[in-house]
Amino acid sequence: MPETTPRGLTRLAFGGDYNPEQWPESVWQEDVRLMREAGVTMVSVGIFSWALLEPSPGRHDFGWLDRLLDLLHDNGVRVDLGTPTVVPPAWFYRAHPEALPVTAEGVRYEFGSRAAICHSNADYRAAAAAITTKLAERYGDHPALAMWHVHNEYGVPVSACYCDSCAAHFRRWLATTYGTVDAVNEAWGTAFWGQRYADLDQINPPRLTPAAVNPGQALDYKRFADATMRENFVTERDILHRLSPGVPVTTNFMTALSQCDSVDYWAWGREVDIVTNDHYLITDGRRTHVNLAMAADLTRSVAGGAPWLLLEHSTSGVNWQPRNPAKAPGQMARNSLTHVARGSDGAMFFQWRQSRRGAEKFHSAMVPHGGTDTRVWREVVELGAAVDALSEIRGTRTEADxxxxxxxxxxxxxxxxxxxxxxxxxxxxxxxxxxxxxxxxxxxxxxxxxxxxxxxxxxxxxxxxxxxxxxxxxxxxxxxxxxxxxxxxxxxxxxxxxxxxxxxxxxxxxxxxxxxxxxxxxxxxxxxxxxxxxxxxxxxxxxxxxxxxxxxxxxxxxxxxxxxxxxxxxxxxxxxxxxxxxxxxxxxxxxxxxxxxxxxxxARLAPRADLPRDVEVVRRTGESGTYLFAVNHTGSDAKVPLEADGTELLTGERAAGRLAVPAGAVRVVRLDG
Incomplete structure (x- = not known):
């Protein structure tokens, strides 16, 4: 059976996406020094690095990645190593322009962003398998390697392609799913509007039509697109399992219901060794902490109740919304530890060092443009200490009502x-x-x-x-x-x-x-x-x-x-x-x-009227004990009743009767017994 926890990681995961290729190697030593100061235990590496790892077809350059992984290992930082298959190099698209996806309106996307992929394209599939194989052969037993990270956020921003390759693949999928064209006609109700097909070869993707497309066809195409992405993930996963045994394989989900509507995460949760998730607040005036809790609960549920891992969230503002406010003081810790309360075995960010160039240069990071003399950095260091203090909860499970x-x-x-x-x-x-x-x-x-x-x-x-x-x-x-x-x-x-x-x-x-x-x-x-x-x-x-x-x-x-x-x-x-x-x-x-x-x-569920609004109380239990998390999202101090005495892990103080939770703070009590 594959491992279900990051190899060699004995504490909770804390760190973020590390993209050192954006910086001179002279910065790397400073990075690892700051990682030690912040208490970083793991970073994600190589997710967008295909063009650097394979600068021209069949010619590979692993020297920089060799040096990086050795440096991280020497400094006690575990590595979540990415397969860079979310962004093939420019040379690949020049040789295989048909690998770029086509919209339902017949427009082919261009290279210059990310995740512009036709997942049915045979050349893409072969190239993705080849680079994954090279990485697994070279780093499969590297001492820094904690887990493999395939691709990145499948389905974002493109899940479905409507090109001729996808049309042929869709027909094969229909043949496997239904067997005969008559079964397809029955499922889709093609007797309506005279849409009946005499042969599977007559069926195309649900491209632009003058009125509503057949809903059965449209629904099945969503299933097909999701299954096609999952096929590609499984291909890479199986290569990694074969060449790097004992190292778990994951890909980062986006379960927040507003952020990815093209992926059936119930199906994907059965394919990964560890469920991981990316979560970003939608700051539209609503209570963002409620959506955060919902996303965490959904991710844990996709994991079957097992511990999972928050692989990305933001230290402060993001860059892709119409308006991107900063997080309030203390909000980073509340956001992070809410995920931990609801089952995550860590809290990681996008990204380690804030980019100076590119589309996400205004996205916050653990090391901001302003460096270490900033509120964000001080809060990152404080959070690192808090996450370390909670390491004993690793492997416990959140209790649901x-x-x-x-x-x-x-x-x-x-x-x-x-x-x-x-x-x-x-x-x-x-x-x-x-x-x-x-x-x-x-x-x-x-x-x-x-x-x-x-x-x-x-x-x-x-x-x-x-x-x-x-x-x-x-x-x-x-x-x-x-x-x-x-x-x-x-x-x-x-x-x-x-x-x-x-x-x-x-x-x-x-x-x-x-x-x-x-x-x-x-x-x-x-x-x-x-x-x-x-x-x-x-x-x-x-x-x-x-x-x-x-x-x-x-x-x-x-x-x-x-x-x-x-x-x-x-x-x-x-x-x-x-x-x-x-x-x-x-x-x-x-x-x-x-x-x-x-x-x-x-249902005989007792009311909990003694708990203040926006003070959430969640329990994790396991062999190491029972832990009560209290997260105060309000501007007032709160009191939370305890069913047993215990020790508060973030302060080391004893707690009895009613737990004091300061305004905007988090408290975690290991209950006695």
Whole structure:
């Protein structure tokens, strides 16, 4: 079995992407001296270095990398060594221009950025395998090598290519997936609009069309593009496993739902030896720490609950948003240690030294343009000491209270053309439900709809438009066996081919929810409705309503106005030993909090009203003990109750009763016993 932790790394990972090729070698000695000062334990090297490693076809220059790895090893810094296959050299594209990807509109991209790759191109595949083989043969047993890092952020910024090579590859994928053209016609419903194919050779990628493209074809092309990237990863991974046994292989994910929508990370998580993730704050006025926690929880879930690794985040501002504010004092540590609380065995950054040239020269780094006499550098050194103080938590696992179901295939299908309302956003619903659970101080695991859910007292389905029959049976069994389920509107509508389930909405959820939906009734922009309870309480809602018909479910909230006035808005259905809730409209924050409060009572989840808002409390447990993380995102000091006495690892002080967490600070207690 491959190793699942970085080889030779006995502490938490702390460091970042190191790109010394951007600097004279005279700077390298200064770099390693500063790495020692900051407590750096690992750096990522070589990710964008193909043109330097192979300056012309078949001619390699490894001298600089030899010297670099030896220098890092001599200074006690482990190496996450990249295969540089995300950016082939200019000479490669001059020889193979067809390896540049083509858009659905027929425009071929040019060289001059990054990740401009047709993943179906045979020449690219051969060249990527060749450079990976050379690196593995030379460095596979280097004493500095901790793990291999294949490619970089698959799917960003290009996942799908629509060229003729991809068309031929897509047909082969269809033949493998479906077997016959008749099976493809059935899956895609090509009887509609006369789109029937007589032969697989007649099928092209879903290129630009005058109206909406066939949704089954579009959905399968997303699957194909994702699978093609994964094929290339597996090819490189297998080379590295063969030539560098005992060294784990990874590639950096981007699980934050807003940052990469083209990769099925449930599938990718099964292929890597260590799940690693890059996370960057989207500073759009919302509570960024909530999205950060969500991304960390999703990454841990992709890892199957095992420890994972934050491979990139920023020390301060990024460079690619319309507005890129700096992080506030102390925010870097809070961001980093929140990831650690939620399962990461370290905190690494992009990048070590801030670039003077290129597209990311305004992206923050561990060593900023201003050098070591800066707030960022001082905070980096302080954070390095904090991460080192937490090394004993390495290998422990984060404990979760509830599960949220998420499926990338459903998200892809939901985002295709001609859905009932452009205002319904599956990711927005996931964000909203997650934020409500966060504010109730419940730690979330994400789960695939067909996964075993038996250990969770509460399961939330924020938006699962595409649902298989197997997923429907899974949720029914979960409730019958005592679980509490909450389902939001427009879930269970289509099968895996984007075909509406036979019969009334919501397809495989009808029995577990005890209802049917006669008709969907989205609202116009700015239109709102009120929903009321039997006690006369009133909540606001917008975007969506439905004509719900209870068939065993009880009505909890009723539409007070609009087309659906008098109809059920929120229902509750008892089934077997459990309960299933359904909300047929987009409730605001107060409504979601009330709904999840009722569901939490059914699930016998005790309220945690003694914890302040925006003070998150998360536990990691393992052979070394139980650790309570308290992260205070507010400007006021806070008190957190402790279930047992313990030792606070960052200060060395004893903690008992109620833990004092200063404004903007993090505390980590190893609980006694």
């Amino acid at each position: 509830v599960a949220v179901l998420w499926d990338w295939h459903s998200w892809w299908a939901q985002n295709l053309d001609w859905r009932p309302s452009v205002d319904h956003d599956a990711r927005e619903r996931a964000d909203a439900f997650y934020e409500t659970l966060y504010d109730r101080h419940l730690t979330v695991d994400f789960a695939h709809p067909e996964a075993d859910l038996s250990r969770y007292p509460l399961v939330v389905v924020p938006a699962l438009y595409l649902m298989t029959e197997a997923a429907g049976r899974n949720l029914k069994a979960y409730v019958e066996n005592g679980g509490t389920l909450v389902v939001s509107y427009f879930s269970g509508i289509v099968d895996e081919h984007d075909a509406v389930h036979e019969g009334a909405y919501p397809g495989p959820l009808r029995d577990v929810l005890g209802l049917t939906v006669e008709e969907l009734s989205p609202l116009l922009p700015g239109e709102r409705v009120s929903v009321t309870g039997p006690d006369g309480s009133e909540l606001g809602a917008d975007v969506w309503t439905e004509f719900v018909v209870p068939r065993g479910a009880e009505t909890v909230l009723t539409y007070a106005d609009g087309l659906t006035a008098g109809r059920p808005a929120v229902t509750r259905n008892r089934l077997g030993e459990g309960t299933a809730w359904y909300v047929s409209t987009r409730l605001g924050a107060d409504g979601l909090d009330a709904l999840l409060g009722w569901a939490a009572e059914d």
